[in-house]
Amino acid sequence: MSASFAYIYHYSVPFQEPITVKGHKLSQRKGLVLALQSENGEHRAYGEIAPLPGLHKESLEAAERQIVETLAMQGGHKKTLVTEGLFPSVRLGLEMAVLNLEALNSGICPFTPTGAQPLPRVPLNALLFGSPTKVMQRAEEYIERGYRTFKLKLTTELRAEAVESITRLHGKYGNSITLRLDANQSMALDDAVHFANSLPKGSVSYIEEPLQQPRDIGEFHARTGVRSALDETLWQNPALLHTIPNRALGALVLKPNCLGGIAAVLNLARHAAENRLETVFSSAFESGISIGFYARMAAATADSPAPCGLDTYRYLQDNLLDSPVEAPNGELDSDTLYPEAHQVNLKNLTLSSVWTL
Numbered sequence: 001m002s003a004s005f006a007y008i009y010h011y012s013v014p015f016q017e018p019i020t021v022k023g024h025k026l027s028q029r030k031g032l033v034l035a036l037q038s039e040n041g042e043h044r045a046y047g048e049i050a051p052l053p054g055l056h057k058e059s060l061e062a063a064e065r066q067i068v069e070t071l072a073m074q075g076g077h078k079k080t081l082v083t084e085g086l087f088p089s090v091r092l093g094l095e096m097a098v099l100n101l102e103a104l105n106s107g108i109c110p111f112t113p114t115g116a117q118p119l120p121r122v123p124l125n126a127l128l129f130g131s132p133t134k135v136m137q138r139a140e141e142y143i144e145r146g147y148r149t150f151k152l153k154l155t156t157e158l159r160a161e162a163v164e165s166i167t168r169l170h171g172k173y174g175n176s177i178t179l180r181l182d183a184n185q186s187m188a189l190d191d192a193v194h195f196a197n198s199l200p201k202g203s204v205s206y207i208e209e210p211l212q213q214p215r216d217i218g219e220f221h222a223r224t225g226v227r228s229a230l231d232e233t234l235w236q237n238p239a240l241l242h243t244i245p246n247r248a249l250g251a252l253v254l255k256p257n258c259l260g261g262i263a264a265v266l267n268l269a270r271h272a273a274e275n276r277l278e279t280v281f282s283s284a285f286e287s288g289i290s291i292g293f294y295a296r297m298a299a300a301t302a303d304s305p306a307p308c309g310l311d312t313y314r315y316l317q318d319n320l321l322d323s324p325v326e327a328p329n330g331e332l333d334s335d336t337l338y339p340e341a342h343q344v345n346l347k348n349l350t351l352s353s354v355w356t357l
Contacts, residue, residue: 002038002039002101002105003036003037003098003101003357004038004039004041004356004357005354005355005357006034006036006037006071006074006355007034007037007351007353007354008032008033008035008067008071008352008353008354008355009034009035009346009349009350009351010030010032010033010350010352011029011030011031011032011033011320011349011350012028012029012030013028013029013030013287013316013317013318013320013348014027014028014029015028015029016317017315019315021052021053021055022055023054024053024054026052026053026054029052029285029286031048031050031051031060031286031287032048032050032064032067032093032352033046033047033048033049033287033289033344034046034047034048034049034067034093034097035097035344036101036357038101038104038105043104043105045098045100045101045104046096046097046100046289046341046344047092047093047094047095047096047098047100048093048096048257048286048289048290049063049064049089049092049093049094049257050089050286050290051063051087051089052284052285055255055258055284056087056089056258057087058087058088058089058090062087064352066086066087066090067090067093068355070082070086070090070094071355081094081098088235088257088258088259089257089258091260091261092256092257092259092260092261092262093257095261095262096262096290096293099262100293100342109338110296111299111300111301112300113300118335119334119335120302120304120305121299121331121332121333121334122281122295122305122308122331122332122333122334123149123305123307123308123330124149124307124308124309124310124311124327124331124332125149125150125180125280125308126138126139126147126149126150126151126311126330127151127153127311127312128151128152128165129153131161132161132165132168135152135168135169136165136168136169139169142330143173145327145329145330146328146329146330147330148176148177148178148307149177149179149180149307149330150169150177150180151179151180151181151208151309152165152166152179152180152181152182153181154181154183154184154186154187154207155186156187163195163198163199166179166199166200166203166204167199167200167203170200171200175202178205178307179203179204179205180204180205180206180207180229181208181210182207182208182231183207183211184208184209184232185209185210185211185212185232185233186212187210187212188211188212189213192207192210192211192224193220193223193224196210196220196224196226197223197224199226204226205227205250206226206228206249206250207227207228208230208251208253209228209230209231209232210226210228211228214228214230214233214237214240215240215244217244217249218244218245218248220248221245221247227248227249227250228244229251229252229253229278229280230244230249230251230253231282232258234252234253234254234258235255235260246277249275249277250278251272251277251278251280252268252269252272252278253280253309254268254269254279254281254282255282255284256281256290256293256294256297257284258284262297266301269297269301269302270301273301273302278306279305279306280306280307280308280309281294281295281297281298281305281308281310282308282309282310283309283310283312284312285312285315286312287313287318287319287320288313288319288321288325288341289320289321289344291310291312291332292321292325292334292337292338292340292342293338293341294308295308295310295332295334295337296334296338298310298334299334299335308332310332311327313325318348320344320345320348320349321341321343321344321345322340322343322345323343325337325340
């Protein structure tokens with residue numbers, strides 16, 4: 001690791017409105033920013049370590065203890081970076097900072113393909129929630145901005161409202177939009193079958209994590225014809241990916257800070273491409289630092305990237321960058337956004353500690 005100093009910062013950014021993640025109601029997004037300074041002092045690169053309550057096993061406090069211990073071991077003559085055994089959020093944030101520093105030192109962006117062609121733009125899916133009337137209003141607003149893919153969150157208590165929202169969306173827009181659902185492993189098999197069979201035929205592209213027991217996804221598909229996407233299963237029980245019939249799947253949803261390192265993310269993206277599944281990069285309500293990095297990964301791993309779940313920056317009151325994240329026509333331009341993600345506004349961060357490496 002060609003860095004001379006490391007800085008750990010805290011941030012706490014309010015959500016535009018409170019969100020709930022598996023029973024955890026959150027009004028603030030809290031995390032750490034790791035900054036690495038190059039040995040010549042010319043460059044400073046950033047990575048984000050941001051476990052999300054309700055999603056990650058590790059707490060923010062545990063993540064900070066671990067990154068501190070890791071940096072302490074880097075002191076003196078130990079220059080080999082060891083990331084094995086780290087929490088997923090810590091490993092991803094550390095590797096992000098290291099790759100970003102290498103990019104600044106070399107002048108070559110990470111994941112740059114051979115040739116001088118710019119990377120493709122990354123389309124986004126927009127998150128829909130609320131009453132059917134509110135869902136229709138939000139969809140119309142997003143369509144005016146250029147979005148054509150939407151994700152609707154499902155909850156057990158609001159399943160009937162979800163059916164109404166999907167029916168109304170499909171009735172008004174038909175195949176001019178793509179609709180994805182996310183059930184967060186909330187349904188028993190019979191309930192999921194009943195729900196899926198109550199939807200207008202062909203109205204949804206897939207249901208993300210429909211079942212409490214993901215091993216039954218093959219049977220769910222056989223009984224409904226509706227494909228599933230894997231998200232939590234990819235880190236909770238990764239071996240299941242190789243036992244679920246490929247025909248039952250539509251996509252792999254990749255949350256890099258849950259998957260345990262950049263190599264693991266790229267391996268899953270490769271698996272998806274080889275098996276003709278969509279690769280959908282998704283953030284866990286992280287800042288613009290991560291959004292720029294993930295957009296770069298998404299653009300570099302597919303000639304025509306699938307719409308990704310990187311629109312979550314809209315739910316934060318600040319993205320930690322000097323410039324706002326822009327998505328004209330519902331797309332991210334990683335060639336522009338990645339450099340902007342290096343321009344971090346330190347006024348929004350609180351310095352916690354400094355380490356000599």
